[in-house]
């Protein structure tokens with residue numbers, strides 16, 4: 333029989349053949365048979381152990397158990413490999429190794445030192461580029477934009493905070509605002525953003541794009557800094573009480589500082605905005621330890637003086653800013669009404685030779701070597717333009733300077749005069765009617781146009797709403813005196829308020845004026861009334877005397893909450909009567925000297941060429957604002973008040 337032996341060598345099988353089997357050959361054959369039987373047995377074991385490994389893996393057994401099973405499997409395979417290196421198990425392993433090595437060698441050929449250095453350099457460059465890209469991406473989400481110098485126009489559009497409400501929920505917006513409050517938590521930064529008299533909550537939450545660095549940056553922005561915030565408007569479930577736009581908030585995507593505030597503020601706007609935080613009496617000024625917040629609910633007091641020293645910050649408080657907004661509306665409404673009634677706006681000089689009304693309360697100055705003074709009123713000029721120049725109806729909104737050393741709640745050294753003068757056909761009542769309509773228009777329109785402002789002011793300074801009648805109440809001076817007499821004077825009114833018995837031929841003192849206001853309010857239910865026919869002695873020289881009673885005049889004052897806000901009269905348009913009145917009584921009681929009369933010669937002469945009968949009045953803008961709002965001090969109604977003790981800021 334011919335036996336074929338397969339002796340495996342590297343490279344493939346070689347076949348030997350023998351026809352005569354000697355003993356040695358027989359031994360070899362036996363060994364081979366034993367080996368083959370063993371391998372067969374081992375193959376069975378591999379199969380069985382393979383199943384065990386599979387089952388262990390499938391059952392997700394503890395890794396130790398699986399590892400042990402795999403180790404045993406490898407043992408068996410190793411035994412097979414030892415017996416027959418050409419066995420598929422062994423070949424597989426080798427080829428795998430070979431393939432791996434080949435692939436490895438193909439990918440990475442041996443590198444020179446130079447090449448290695450280059451690779452290292454490239455790695456570094458890539459890392460730097462990655463870092464730059466990261467920073468660039470951060471630069472689009474936070475940072476300082478630097479000084480805005482009108483370098484370029486981005487084309488982006490900004491949304492006003494007052495327009496943020498549920499109707500824009502889900503929209504992306506960009507707002508410019510001040511940081512009213514900022515509160516940083518580990519994963520969120522909460523802002524209250526304020527612009528003008530509106531505020532909204534904005535939240536920056538940690539995310540892939542909002543890095544830890546960004547949160548740190550945002551949380552450290554000082555209050556009152558101006559920022560540009562871009563984000564998405566979202567509706568909130570519970571109304572945010574600390575913001576005017578309480579139904580929504582902004583989920584911040586980016587925050588940039590436009591102008592950074594110094595971290596130390598003379599007072600916090602949030603504190604100075606709280607009801608009860610105003611301290612009117614200078615003696616009680618804050619900045620003392622007494623004023624330190626002792627408990628959560630205590631209100632920090634900020635004195636009027638401190639507020640005025642830092643008025644630009646004080647005006648950021650919603651109520652105080654609202655007062656100036658109301659002031660602006662009063663001015664606008666004054667103009668609007670008078671334009672509709674065919675008045676012409678004039679601008680008269682504020683630097684004049686001598687004293688405009690021959691009075692003493694004049695700020696004098698040197699005018700190229702000549703004495704001059706700042707206008708105490710546009711009185712003479714508005715008369716000349718209306719009655720003598722033929723404009724017929726004029727008004728002016730302009731500064732009025734009074735060198736009165738009055739330290740009261742209602743006097744300023746510079747205020748804004750709302751002056752008007754109009755021709756009349758027969759009676760000064762024609763003017764009274766126009767002026768009364770003017771005030772009713774202003775009061776009514778303020779309620780319509782300044783709702784939000786009035787609300788904010790009322791929160792800070794709660795006061796009874798201003799009441800007025802239509803048509804307005806008109807009393808004569810004599811009737812006013814009678815009301816006072818009828819009321820009498822209590823001890824408190826005399827001793828504490830300073831009320832005195834009213835003379836029918838003298839002007840009202842401030843305490844008497846206020847008492848009359850209270851009496852009128854009680855009796856007629858109005859905070860606004862007119863009173864005419866004042867004693868002639870109490871009025872300036874240009875006031876037309878009463879046609880029947882030489883003690884009286886065709887003059888009138890208007891009152892709000894018991895304080896004078898307008899003084900007016902029919903004016904003298906006859907030059908001879910004018911001179912006679914000057915000689916009898918100047919603007920402040922005493923007869924005018926020839927010199928003083930000479931100084932207003934131009935004014936008197938202007939009536940010599942035909943003049944229209946006319947009447948007019950002068951109103952103090954700040955007084956109207958103060959009294960409409962029921963404020964305690966006129967300084968709050970002036971952006972930068974001037975009084976005997978204050979000339980800056």
Ligand code: ATP
Pocket residue numbers: 734736742743744745746747896897898899950951952953954955956
């Ligand atoms: P008062 O008696 O209150 O001092 P006045 O009689 O001097 O006022 P007028 O000269 O008639 O007032 O001025 C007309 C209006 O101008 C006043 O009704 C008031 O509204 C306003 N006004 C006058 N003086 C001041 C002042 N010092 N500060 C603010 N407003 C003033």
